[in-house]
Amino acid sequence: xxxxxxxxxxxxxxxxxxxxxxxxxxxxxxxxxxxxxxxxxxxxxxxxxxxxxxxxxxxxxxxxxxxxxxxx
Amino acid sequence: xxxxxxxxxxxxxxxxxxxxxxxxxxxxxxxxxxxxxxxxxxxxxxxxxxxxxxxxxxxxxxxxxxxxxxxxxxxxxxxxxxxxxxxxxxxxxxxxxxxxxxxxxxxxxxxxxxxxxxxxxxxxxxxxxxxxxxxxxxxxxxxxxxxxxxxxxxxxxxxxxxxxxxxxxxxxxxxxxxxxxxxxxxxxxxxxxxxxxxxxxxxxxxxxxxxxxxxxxxxxxxxxxxxxxxxxxxxxxxxxxxxxxxxxxxxxxxxxxxxxxxxxxxxxxxxxxxxxxxxxxxxxxxxxxxxxxxxxxxxxxxxxxxxxxxxxxxxxxxxxxxxxxxxxxxxxxxxxxxxxxxxxxxxxxxxxxxxxxxxxxxxxxxxxxxxxxxxxxxxxxxxxxxxxxxxxxxxxx
Numbered sequence: 001x002x003x004x005x006x007x008x009x010x011x012x013x014x015x016x017x018x019x020x021x022x023x024x025x026x027x028x029x030x031x032x033x034x035x036x037x038x039x040x041x042x043x044x045x046x047x048x049x050x051x052x053x054x055x056x057x058x059x060x061x062x063x064x065x066x067x068x069x070x071x072x
Numbered sequence: 073x074x075x076x077x078x079x080x081x082x083x084x085x086x087x088x089x090x091x092x093x094x095x096x097x098x099x100x101x102x103x104x105x106x107x108x109x110x111x112x113x114x115x116x117x118x119x120x121x122x123x124x125x126x127x128x129x130x131x132x133x134x135x136x137x138x139x140x141x142x143x144x145x146x147x148x149x150x151x152x153x154x155x156x157x158x159x160x161x162x163x164x165x166x167x168x169x170x171x172x173x174x175x176x177x178x179x180x181x182x183x184x185x186x187x188x189x190x191x192x193x194x195x196x197x198x199x200x201x202x203x204x205x206x207x208x209x210x211x212x213x214x215x216x217x218x219x220x221x222x223x224x225x226x227x228x229x230x231x232x233x234x235x236x237x238x239x240x241x242x243x244x245x246x247x248x249x250x251x252x253x254x255x256x257x258x259x260x261x262x263x264x265x266x267x268x269x270x271x272x273x274x275x276x277x278x279x280x281x282x283x284x285x286x287x288x289x290x291x292x293x294x295x296x297x298x299x300x301x302x303x304x305x306x307x308x309x310x311x312x313x314x315x316x317x318x319x320x321x322x323x324x325x326x327x328x329x330x331x332x333x334x335x336x337x338x339x340x341x342x343x344x345x346x347x348x349x350x351x352x353x354x355x356x357x358x359x360x361x362x363x364x365x366x367x368x369x370x371x372x373x374x375x376x377x378x379x380x381x382x383x384x385x386x387x388x389x390x391x392x393x394x395x396x397x398x399x400x401x402x403x404x405x406x407x408x409x410x411x412x413x414x415x416x417x418x419x420x421x422x423x424x425x426x427x428x429x430x431x432x433x434x435x436x437x438x439x440x441x442x443x444x445x446x447x448x449x450x451x452x453x454x455x456x457x458x459x460x461x462x463x464x465x466x467x468x469x
Contacts, residue, residue: 003297003298004312005164005301006313007164007300007302007303008160008163008301008303008306008313009303009306009313010307013307013308013313014313016309017309017312020309034300063166
């Protein structure tokens with residue numbers, strides 16, 4: 001699984017970093033996204049929808065969130 | 073050898089800034105001209121900068137045995153790399169615990185960052201070293217506990233030159249806690265002594281320009297993918313978001329070119345510096361009451377850190393500079409404040425020695441003549457400065 005460590009960065013940086021990783025990935029690759037900006041809960045699903053990627057999961061607790069994206 | 077040295081007669085201050093190889097200067101020069109040099113832009117003007125950035129990342133990764141060039145974060149200096157590593161690893165791994173383990177002789181940047189963590193609630197433990205400055209891996213294993221999130225240790229010591237057995241230290245830490253994050257500070261040693269991130273098993277490695285023959289105003293931090301790092305400078309996607317802000321292309325190109333040069337001929341380079349360093353050491357120790365700080369063997373090649381009893385180190389460095397011999401005070405950050413060198417205190421030197429050191433450090437361009445001039449001037453200035461304070465000198469005896 002590919003990894004995007006976006007901890008400490010604010011939107012849109014986490015989504016931009018994920019998009020950059022997706023551009024280098026093969027179709028079907030999984031990308032794990034680590035982040036701690038709550039806006040990722042909104043922005044990442046929207047970006048996935050817009051670009052046809054599948055949001056496999058997204059979990060968050062008080063401090064950070066972890067999402068898995070399957071590249072279109 | 074005459075000691076009547078002209079200005080600029082001997083340059084032995086590579087630790088501060090080495091003389092630059094023309095190939096490295098050429099790599100830098102490509103980005104200090106009149107052309108724009110942002111690698112992030114979408115137009116064709118960005119292509120040379122983007123290519124240079126990618127090439128430098130690959131060269132630095134290859135130097136330290138890193139598989140993934142994207143794990144290299146370019147920064148402004150080894151100091152920034154150390155600060156980012158210590159602070160960023162601990163902040164991103166708070167779930168592992170509040171504990172930080174370090175040593176008494178880490179670089180001031182590491183100690184400062186650890187101090188910052190301590191003020192934010194981290195539980196800090198500093199380990200001592202032996203008379204040569206060596207850290208005992210068994211002490212590391214005992215110190216790392218279930219609440220330890222971060223261990224930060226150096227590879228080669230900037231002042232006293234000792235090179236630690238990093239692989240054994242990391243293995244000891246992992247025996248105590250497999251997921252403890254380990255930062256290795258190779259800011260003074262990557263390029264001068266072999267270091268391989270895969271073999272060492274560490275999570276982060278700081279790199280600086282001077283030991284590679286590059287300027288001091290460039291550096292890099294390698295972080296193992298998955299180790300988790302909080303950035304300190306945010307607001308952009310440069311360096312994968314871990315160090316926002318436009319990249320300093322001259323420094324990055326210099327570091328990449330230096331890494332490529334060193335990597336192709338590391339053993340021969342290290343042997344040549346070690347041989348000249350040994351010759352310098354032998355000559356300096358012929359001066360009465362001069363001692364070598366740190367081990368005689370197993371130290372950074374070209375690092376010769378000596379103390380002269382009864383002579384203030386900063387005064388000696390200034391006296392040498394006045395006669396064209398460039399060296400560094402033994403511990404610049406503390407001697408400016410009139411304090412003792414922490415590293416010398418840690419290895420057990422008493423007060424007669426802890427303020428009396430200077431550091432000779434060799435670059436790739438140093439000559440035997442420079443060493444001869446430097447040692448002759450050193451002998452004269454030590455004698456002259458001792459004669460200026462004969463009462464103090466007698467009182468010490």
